[in-house]
Amino acid sequence: MFKAIDDKGIKALVSIKVDGNSYDVTGGETVASAMLQLGFNNLRNTPVKGKARSAFCMMGVCFDCLVVVDGLSDQQACMTAVQEGMDIKRQKGSAELFSLSDISREVIK
Amino acid sequence: MNEQYDIVIIGAGPAGMAAAKLCGSTGASTLLLDEQSGPGGQIYRGIENPAIVDPNILGSDYYKGTELAEGLRQASIDYRPGAKVWQVSSDNATDKEVSFSEGGIVHIVSAKRIIIATGAQERPFPLPGWTLSGVMNAGAAQILLKTSAIAAENAVFIGSGPLLYLIVRQYLLAGVPIKAVIDTNPLSNYLRAAPYLINGLSEYKTLVKGQRWIKEIKKSGVPFINGVKELRLSGSESVESVEYTTGGEWNKLDTDNVFLHQGVVPSVNLTMSMRCTHKWCNTQLCWCVVTDAWCETDIAGVFVAGDGATIVGAIAAEHLGTIAALGALHQLGLLDEVGRDSQAESHRKVLLKGFGFRKFLDRLFQPPRQFRIPKYGDTVVCRCEEVTAGKIREIIKLGCTNPNQMKAFSRCGMGPCQGRFCGLTVSEMISQELELPVQKVGYYRIRRPVKPVLLGELGRFKIKELEPVKIGDHCGEILK
Structure with a gap:
């Protein structure tokens, strides 16, 4: 498991949700880094065989750390910074499309 | 803007x-x-x-x-x-x-x-089990150190090259315990690189530094394992162990984190x-x-x-x-041309010096074939679409001669990473099986967009000067 080395400078905390549970994490970090520190070994399950995957390249190249951020699927956890109130879900299989009602709400806006 | x-x-x-x-x-x-x-x-x-x-x-x-x-x-x-x-x-x-x-x-x-x-x-490192959670590129471990000051204890580092030794050294300096370093660089690389050592001497300070790092790692007491012929990562969901052969015998190390590196491309x-x-x-x-x-x-x-x-x-x-x-x-x-050339001169001098050293490094750390081309059929090559080496070989046997056909037959390279972690492996596998130069085999035909874009993002974009299209014009075109 990834843990802070002693040398770490102190930064402000933000509150996020992962799979419905609330956590305080260091602000300015990526979703992937925050989840690794919280002990989430698996960030998603693959669409083809349902296998567990986690962050692999941490630089936006491999697309293995795809999670659902605030309802939007296929977000790269290593390229997304945590933000106060962010609602993260581990992605199970393929991306979920927005439901029609979500789209019409967007249009009405 | x-x-x-x-x-x-x-x-x-x-x-x-x-x-x-x-x-x-x-x-x-x-x-x-x-x-x-x-x-x-x-x-x-x-x-x-x-x-x-x-x-x-x-x-x-x-x-x-x-x-x-x-x-x-x-x-x-x-x-x-x-x-x-x-x-x-x-x-x-x-x-x-x-x-x-x-x-x-x-x-x-x-x-x-x-x-x-x-x-x-980082170059793909298609080992059995490289898709398991807890297996990462060593560069990823370094990014986590640089940006979040976090590290994983008792990890196994596998591979070769300056970046691998650098990260191991950084872990040691940060006081993070390391389970082992498995160096995959074959002895033959030293022989291959030796004639280029003379080029490398221009950067002798870097050479000395590299030697010092390796010495430091060995002195730290972290097991430094050489002469590895085969590697396997195992676990149910997350990685649990690394198995490797030295001198024909299988050995096993238990670990929750494996960091891979065999150069960059x-x-x-x-x-x-x-x-x-x-x-x-x-x-x-x-x-x-x-x-x-x-x-x-x-x-x-x-x-x-x-x-x-x-x-x-x-x-x-x-x-x-x-x-x-x-x-x-x-x-x-x-x-002007004179200004351009004169300003470039000092930069070219530095480059010239460095290129000699690079020739040496490229040969010293050329990743061995057995870690670029998977031996076992069940090793995943395309991480996104979960296409195995066995499937790829099977399709080559059916007559597939290039990576684009491979895409069509297997979906290999068609996932979100767009071939970034399988393209080199697939080209080299076809080259090996058909005994053709990789240049001839070619690569995937990469298409735009090179990163995923949401339809919603495109939908919100307004093209300024879009001419209104008259239906009659189109009819005219069609009638022609």
Whole structure:
């Protein structure tokens, strides 16, 4: 498991949700880094065989750390910074499309 | 932000930062786009705000990036971090169009010249079990150290090359216990590199430094395992153990984290999508975009500088970034030929010195075949679509002769990473099975967009001067 080395400078905390549970994490970090520190070994399950995957390249190249951020699927956890109130879900299989009602709400806006 | 620029630079690593600084000083209107949230690229990732307080842990080479980042911040250019470039079109011979997304909004700007400085990525390391959670690239472990000051205890580092030894050393300096280092570099590489040692002597300080790192690692008491022929990572969901053979015997190490590294290769998706000419490099074992003395590709006005073209390392990348900028500025009429050539001279001298050393390094750390081409059929090659080596070999036997056919038959390379972690393996596997040179086998035909874009992002984009289409015109076209 990834843990802070002693040398770490102190930064402000933000509150996020992962799979419905609330956590305080260091602000300015990526979703992937925050989840690794919280002990989430698996960030998603693959669409083809349902296998567990986690962050692999941490630089936006491999697309293995795809999670659902605030309802939007296929977000790269290593390229997304945590933000106060962010609602993260581990992605199970393929991306979920927005439901029609979500789209019409967007249009009405 | 303007709609038109003299120069658009893509990537804010050493090459991009150096190019931006120079362009800014000449009055050329310059836009620098970068996917990350701050300058530095991967080598100087998080350089403006390193999470680690003690500078000894990451080492002085890392902090060389500070000056570059400052140069970038002071340059009079438009710098846009968090901008994901997904298309560069050079269909029009004069101006090029760069499309990128930023916070869910699509922008398109036109540029007279483009400098691509998108750097490198780690080479695929297709071992049995490399897709298990807890298995990462060693570069990823380093990024977590640089940006979050976090590390995993009792990890096993596997592979070879300067970056691997550097990260191991950084872990040691940070006081993080390491389970073992498995060095996959074969003894034959030392023999192969030996004739080039004379070239390497120009950078003897770097050589000595590398030797010192390895000595330090060995002295620290971390098991340093050489002469490994086969490797296997096992676990149910997350990795639980590493198995390896030395002298024909299988050994096992229990661990929750494995960090892989066998060198870096140019990120070619953007230049491939633009149809720049690429060649297979038999020494670096990767595709390299063909460039001239000013880093210009065979598409006029498109320059590629740094590791994005050929692996040269951070220092050379910086100098190549400057040379590409000099070339572009000269073409724009902002610098005469004499000025361009004289300014380039000192940079070329540094490059010349470095290239000799690179020749030596490329041979010393050339990753062995058994770790580039999977032996066992159940090893995953395409991580996205979960296509195995066995499936790929089966399709080759059916008569598939190139990576694009492989895509069509197996979906290999069609997932979100767009072949970035399977392309090299597939080209080399076909080459091996059919006994053809990799150059002949070719690569996937990479298409735009090179990064995923949401339909919603495209939908929100408004094209300014779209001519209203009269239905009659179309009928006329059809009747013709």
